Amino acid sequence: IPLSRTIRCSCIKISSRPVTPKSLDKLEIIPKSKSCEQVEVIATMKNGEKICLNPESKAIKKLLKNVTKER
Amino acid sequence: IPLSRTIRCSCIKISSRPVTPKSLDKLEIIPKSKSCEQVEVIATMKNGEKICLNPESKAIKKLLKNVTKER
Numbered sequence: 001i002p003l004s005r006t007i008r009c010s011c012i013k014i015s016s017r018p019v020t021p022k023s024l025d026k027l028e029i030i031p032k033s034k035s036c037e038q039v040e041v042i043a044t045m046k047n048g049e050k051i052c053l054n055p056e057s058k059a060i061k062k063l064l065k066n067v068t069k070e071r
Numbered sequence: 072i073p074l075s076r077t078i079r080c081s082c083i084k085i086s087s088r089p090v091t092p093k094s095l096d097k098l099e100i101i102p103k104s105k106s107c108e109q110v111e112v113i114a115t116m117k118n119g120e121k122i123c124l125n126p127e128s129k130a131i132k133k134l135l136k137n138v139t140k141e142r
Contacts, residue, residue: 021102029098031138039139055139064135067102068110068126 009036011052018059019043019051021067029055029064080107082123089130090114090122092138100126100135 010030026044030036041053041060053060081101094116101111112124112131124131 024102025104027100027102029100029135029138031092031095031098033096041139061136061139064100064139065132067100068112068132068135 009038009040010042011038011040013052014054015051016054016057017051019045019053019063021063024067027064027067080109080111081113082109082111084123085125086122087125087128088122090116090124090134092134095138098135098138 023045024043025046025048028040028042028044030040030042032039039055041055043051043053045051053063055061095114096117096119097115099111099113099115101107101113103110110126112126112135113121114124115121124134126132
């Protein structure tokens with residue numbers, strides 16, 4: 001994933017670390033905009049850490065599906 | 072959607088207003104936790120307004136899928 005050249009994107013580095021709904025405090029999805037040409041998925045972990053995830057990866061698409069399924 | 076009895080949920084009222092990725096500034100998904108028994112989906116609109124969406128509705132599941140597909 002090339003480093004982002006536009007400084008107004010929040011995500012500079014994309015983590016490929018597996019993330020489960022249980023480890024998540026919050027998931028933020030920022031659609032593409034004039035100030036940032038890429039969709040950004042930012043996970044705030046329960047330990048307070050914030051990591052950027054790859055919106056294109058199957059694992060993250062699956063996470064998005066499962067996180068709303070939590071009964 | 073019954074009003075939330077636990078005061079620690081962020082969402083008290085759920086909007087059924089249609090939301091498109093273009094009208095969105097940000098989408099926050101908060102998984103179920105000890106402090107709030109329901110998954111919460113909070114949309115921050117471009118006009119700054121924050122609305123709670125129904126994570127169970129087909130339209131919102133579709134939104135979650137499309138928002139990461141934005142090319």
